[in-house]
Amino acid sequence: MPKKGGKNAEMGKETQAQCKRAKLEEAPCSPSVLNFETPDSLFASLISPIKEEEFFREYWEQKPLLVQRDDPLVAAYYLSLFQLAELQELCHQGLCYGRDVNVCRCVKGKKKVFNKGGKVNYMQLKKDFDQKKATIQFHQPQRFKEELWKIQEKLECYFGSLVGSNVYITPQGSQGLPPHYDDVEVFILQLEGEKHWRLYKPTVHLAREYNVESEERIGNPTHEFILKPGDLLYFPRGTIHQADTPLGTSYSTHLTISTYQNNSWADFLLDAIPGLVFDTAKDDVALRKSIPRQLLMQVDAAEWPEKLSSLLRRLAERVEQPRELRASDMRKDFITHRLPPCLRGGSESLGPGGKLPKIDSKIRLQFRDHALLTVEPDQEDAVSTVSPPCLPGVGWGGPGMDLLLREGHCTQLKGLCFSLLSPQTHGLRFPLSHLAALKQIWSSSTVTVKELTLPSDEEKQNLALALWSECLIEVL
Incomplete structure (x- = not known):
């Protein structure tokens, strides 16, 4: 099961910062049944017709939720997210075993891996799929699929936690993984074919690690059902599960979306107490x-x-005393490895444009869901400026912002962009005297430059111009 956060079991933490690779040549996506207007609306439409309040009251971290829709529009949209037919073109883009693809099958209660090492050859992959009845596990498909990128990016804004994904493609009469439980909250979207699922009572509630369980230990399933295209399944971390493609279905494709790895109160206390x-x-x-x-x-x-x-x-x-809390490692990990926003119009949409901010201009913060405000000490005395955003790949770079207010010395506004290897940071530094003005921009839907809490008009305009040049504000 995919993981996001400090320890990414499937791909390693470095994949969270990967930007989208060359886009698949694909047919126009089916009309979306998801509402991308806000993170809240996206999640509400994902679990529809279940209401958010009911979901968190009755199911979240408590028990599985099965949503069987029998809706052709939802099924068509789910099918457009990813299909087995797309794997051939993806293999031509240089997929590698382990990093991008695992090939495996559950044999006598154990996972047998058929990875060859090196780059994935499509004909060999198809041979393992057809003849060995192996499951193809494709890691982090949002790197290649715009719609999946949009879904994950919005969910990371909604949960305030890293979100990972895998696609599993399993031939009929076969099972990819043995019974196991994960340390992540799991959402399953059935894309193609049908999948037979069995869920069992947890042996470790809200587990903090992945573990394989034996058939003898887990007993009888508490839930057993068939997922069909357009259906959605949720279950909490620690839920023991196994799934197979029934005979009569040529193959099954489902998308696993996971979140809340290493995001418990225990993790928070381990981070905050020192x-x-x-x-x-x-x-x-x-x-x-x-x-x-x-x-x-x-x-x-x-x-x-x-x-x-x-x-x-x-x-x-x-x-219990009012105090400014420092930026924690959990927060830094989140903003460093989350997905940047999915932008339309290519990389030029992130370049400074439009009117320069003047003293009477109205401005607002861009990418509000990607901004965090933290305060921590700094050993540097100098005020420095770092380079503006790099844009790795057309339309797929974008800042995740970490507003670091350095006690006693300077303030750093740090934007993040993403490459295939590692995150690169850039930003601006300001005196701590700019804290009140930055908070104004942070907390207001719009603010006039002259209203900023700074002593002089020159300082107000310089702050606005610096933020505008980094594409962190827009002039209305």
Whole structure:
């Protein structure tokens, strides 16, 4: 099952920053049944006719949801997202085993892998599919399919968490993976053919890691059904599952969309507490006192729980005080590896254009769903300017913005663009005195340059011009 975030099981974390490769030559997409106007509207249309409130109250992290639609329009749209017939052209674009494609089959409860190594040869892939009844697992298809890119990018805005995807193509009478559970929330979209699913009671609720389970341990399924084109399935992390293509169906194609890997309260606390301890120790002498002599030499430190509890209570009191929280590693990981926005009109749509911002101009932040505001210390004294966005691939570059407000020294507005190898950063730096003005732009739907909270008109115009030159604001 695909993963996104700190540990990407299928492709590695580097794939999250990959920009879209050469686009498939494809027929016009069927009319969308999804509403891309906002992240909220996209998710609502994805799970329709189930309402968002009902979904999060009754199903999210609790139990599976099966939406069987029997709707030709939805089925046609799902079919346009990805088809087996597209694999031949994709192989000509230089797909590689492991990085892009896995070929596998479940044999006697174990996963057997048929990867050859190196580049994928379509004829060999088809041979394994037809003769060995192997499943083709295609990683991160949004790199090649505009509509999938749009779906994932909007879902990342909706959840505030990285989103991954895989396509699974399985021939009839075969099963790709043994019974297992994942550490991600899973949405299944059935694209072609039919798939027979069996779900089982979790042995580990809301699991934090992937694991294969034996048939003997999992017992009888709690849910068993056939997914048909246009159907949607959701199940929480930890849900044991297996799926096969029934006889009579030539093959099945489904899309797996996954999210919320390493995104629990435990992960948040592991990330936040070290900084909290560091900050609190500056003001609280109790945390700066030495640990007892020979404590590190003791096998059993059971005599110290009362002291540890007391210190933890002091940290809890610190959390309850109003304070500026620092940017966490989770937040940095999210903004660095999320998908940039899917832009129409090619790379020129990201170039500065239109009127220059003047003192009376109305401006607004672009790509609001891709902006984060964080404050953290900086050791640099200089104010510096870094290069503007690079645009890797026509229409597929775009900034994910991390507004880093450096305590005491400078403010960095950092836009991100993406390449096939690694993310590259660029941005601007401003004095911390610009914080209030940047927050105005951040929080307002529109704002007039002269209304910005800065001492002089010159500073206001310079701030607006700097942001405009990086394509981070537009002039209305």
